[in-house]
Amino acid sequence: MASKQSEQLVTLYRSWAATLDAKPDMPLDELRAMFEHLGDVTAEPRGVDYIETNAGGRPALWAVPIGCAKDRVLLCSHGGGYVVCSMYTHRKMFAHIAKSVGCRALIVDYALAPESIHPGPVNDMANAYRWLLDQGIAANHVALTGDSAGGGLAVTTLLRLRELAISLPAATMPLSPWLDMEAKGETFITNREKDAIVAREMIQGMAETFLGDGGNLQDPLANPLRGDLRNLPPTYIQVGSHETLLDDSRALADALRRADVEVKLDVYPEMQHVFHLLAGVAPEADQAIGQLAAWVRPRLGLGRS
Amino acid sequence: MASKQSEQLVTLYRSWAATLDAKPDMPLDELRAMFEHLGDVTAEPRGVDYIETNAGGRPALWAVPIGCAKDRVLLCSHGGGYVVCSMYTHRKMFAHIAKSVGCRALIVDYALAPESIHPGPVNDMANAYRWLLDQGIAANHVALTGDSAGGGLAVTTLLRLRELAISLPAATMPLSPWLDMEAKGETFITNREKDAIVAREMIQGMAETFLGDGGNLQDPLANPLRGDLRNLPPTYIQVGSHETLLDDSRALADALRRADVEVKLDVYPEMQHVFHLLAGVAPEADQAIGQLAAWVRPRLGLGRS
Numbered sequence: 001m002a003s004k005q006s007e008q009l010v011t012l013y014r015s016w017a018a019t020l021d022a023k024p025d026m027p028l029d030e031l032r033a034m035f036e037h038l039g040d041v042t043a044e045p046r047g048v049d050y051i052e053t054n055a056g057g058r059p060a061l062w063a064v065p066i067g068c069a070k071d072r073v074l075l076c077s078h079g080g081g082y083v084v085c086s087m088y089t090h091r092k093m094f095a096h097i098a099k100s101v102g103c104r105a106l107i108v109d110y111a112l113a114p115e116s117i118h119p120g121p122v123n124d125m126a127n128a129y130r131w132l133l134d135q136g137i138a139a140n141h142v143a144l145t146g147d148s149a150g151g152g153l154a155v156t157t158l159l160r161l162r163e164l165a166i167s168l169p170a171a172t173m174p175l176s177p178w179l180d181m182e183a184k185g186e187t188f189i190t191n192r193e194k195d196a197i198v199a200r201e202m203i204q205g206m207a208e209t210f211l212g213d214g215g216n217l218q219d220p221l222a223n224p225l226r227g228d229l230r231n232l233p234p235t236y237i238q239v240g241s242h243e244t245l246l247d248d249s250r251a252l253a254d255a256l257r258r259a260d261v262e263v264k265l266d267v268y269p270e271m272q273h274v275f276h277l278l279a280g281v282a283p284e285a286d287q288a289i290g291q292l293a294a295w296v297r298p299r300l301g302l303g304r305s
Numbered sequence: 306m307a308s309k310q311s312e313q314l315v316t317l318y319r320s321w322a323a324t325l326d327a328k329p330d331m332p333l334d335e336l337r338a339m340f341e342h343l344g345d346v347t348a349e350p351r352g353v354d355y356i357e358t359n360a361g362g363r364p365a366l367w368a369v370p371i372g373c374a375k376d377r378v379l380l381c382s383h384g385g386g387y388v389v390c391s392m393y394t395h396r397k398m399f400a401h402i403a404k405s406v407g408c409r410a411l412i413v414d415y416a417l418a419p420e421s422i423h424p425g426p427v428n429d430m431a432n433a434y435r436w437l438l439d440q441g442i443a444a445n446h447v448a449l450t451g452d453s454a455g456g457g458l459a460v461t462t463l464l465r466l467r468e469l470a471i472s473l474p475a476a477t478m479p480l481s482p483w484l485d486m487e488a489k490g491e492t493f494i495t496n497r498e499k500d501a502i503v504a505r506e507m508i509q510g511m512a513e514t515f516l517g518d519g520g521n522l523q524d525p526l527a528n529p530l531r532g533d534l535r536n537l538p539p540t541y542i543q544v545g546s547h548e549t550l551l552d553d554s555r556a557l558a559d560a561l562r563r564a565d566v567e568v569k570l571d572v573y574p575e576m577q578h579v580f581h582l583l584a585g586v587a588p589e590a591d592q593a594i595g596q597l598a599a600w601v602r603p604r605l606g607l608g609r610s
Contacts (some may be wrong), residue, residue: 040345044393050355052371066357088349 036063043280056131151177185247242272318501348585361436384453456482492551545576
């Protein structure tokens with residue numbers, strides 16, 4: 001049974017879903033102001049410093065846990081449907097993950113749609129990765145991670161880097177990723193009542209905004225389920241069983257297996273979209289983050305924690 | 306008329322007041338967990354780095370606005386009745402003030418009551434100040450500031466430093482300060498309906514917790530209205546007109562004037578307790594913070610901003 005604490009995310013999501021239902025034409029700045037509070041549910045990680053920088057053209061936030069391995073980096077792409085949220089909303093969530101892994105996190109403030117449509121975000125992430133290598137960080141000492149739309153970016157960035165013939169990172173960890181621009185998952189229907197925030201119509205609307213007029217729903221750099229996934233690094237996907245986006249994770253795991261990529265998929269019972277936001281609050285989030293850390297540490301050349 | 310945005314603090318306070326009414330014996334850890342969300346109302350200042358340190362024995366958080374004068378420091382004591390809140394709850398509020406002033410802020414995580422009763426907090430603050438001087442910061446390049454109980458500390462710390470014969474800082478800026486352990490202000494009655502969070506009984510309960518069994522309500526190091534205020538540095542007090550604690554600010558201003566200390570008191574119409582928490586959200590908070598900056602910059606030897 002889901003923990004009492006995990007209900008905090010359900011409550012937040014349902015209140016926002018109700019607000020959106022009541023005001024379907026909410027102006028963009030109001031929508032963004034509302035979602036800037038997404039990270040309010042996350043506990044302060046404590047013992048982490050935060051330093052702003054510019055990572056290859058875009059603002060970015062270093063999260064530096066005290067005593068961490070500074071030469072190992074999680075490159076983080078936040079969620080928000082490519083339209084809302086920022087490096088600030090996801091500061092605490094990614095800092096919890098970095099603290100658990102024992103490395104730094106670089107949270108990239110990629111430019112959002114509709115101001116910056118596809119391929120803007122994936123190029124921003126690829127530029128941030130290249131900037132990291134320019135700082136002297138070894139490719140095999142970097143892992144990508146991201147949630148929701150940022151989970152999509154944690155895969156599409158790999159495809160873009162391969163196009164550019166840049167060495168790939170050691171691993172990728174999509175969390176509740178949104179991948180399928182065609183929104184074909186059956187879980188949009190089967191989990192419609194259980195998912196407190198993500199509905200198919202919302203995903204379709206964001207896909208349209210993200211891809212722009214005449215955008216291609218099957219462009220692999222936007223929709224990696226349509227891409228050639230061969231030779232991608234080991235991938236660990238985490239997702240909640242109550243998510244409408246659950247099938248996106250399953251489809252990615254299947255596609256990676258078919259492409260002979262090492263993949264691990266964990267589905268967390270009764271958890272909501274990006275339940276990792278409950279880090280430091282709900283045991284399910286802390287457990288999942290502990291599993292991320294245990295999985296990625298050896299892949300980054302770090303010992304067991 | 307108060308801005309629409311400023312209602313966010315009224316809403317938050319009233320919801321917490323209702324929770325406290327419904328559960329008067331809320332366990333301490335639950336109370337603290339609730340108040341850890343106090344800073345959720347504050348906007349992200351952006352362009353500020355945050356570095357944890359140990360300031361003379363206690364954890365503390367540097368807020369470092371990009372491009373600020375690093376040799377000028379606001380030493381910050383957060384509010385929370387000496388019982389709740391932390392350097393994290395007030396991170397954004399003090400960072401907004403530091404950014405406006407153009408200097409660093411050091412937010413001290415002084416130990417809380419009942420684990421650490423008076424004079425624990427005032428000694429923690431005095432130790433943090435001494436630590437600052439040991440780092441090479443000149444006394445006349447430091448200003449104290451704090452809100453609510455931390456506003457009290459921004460005055461009592463001066464009295465403690467004088468006892469220790471340590472050079473005093475350039476200025477102090479108490480925000481909605483709680484000073485009077487005897488809770489004698491008439492505004493406890495006249496503003497009872499207008500103040501959304503602070504009631505006399507709450508103040509009396511916190512005074513008891515803070516002072517411990519047999520504590521002296523008139524100890525000047527806890528209740529500076531009972532202290533010798535002569536030769537204190539220039540003081541700028543800001544407070545909301547709807548506060549039950551309004552008379553604390555007026556009493557301090559009167560006492561400072563009688564002691565020939567330079568004092569400025571600004572009362573903000575219709576504002577709630579520590580409305581500065583609305584920095585980046587409500588124009589009243591931003592205006593007040595701009596006034597703090599304009600007042601303190603020349604006192605710290607900085608030019609006009």
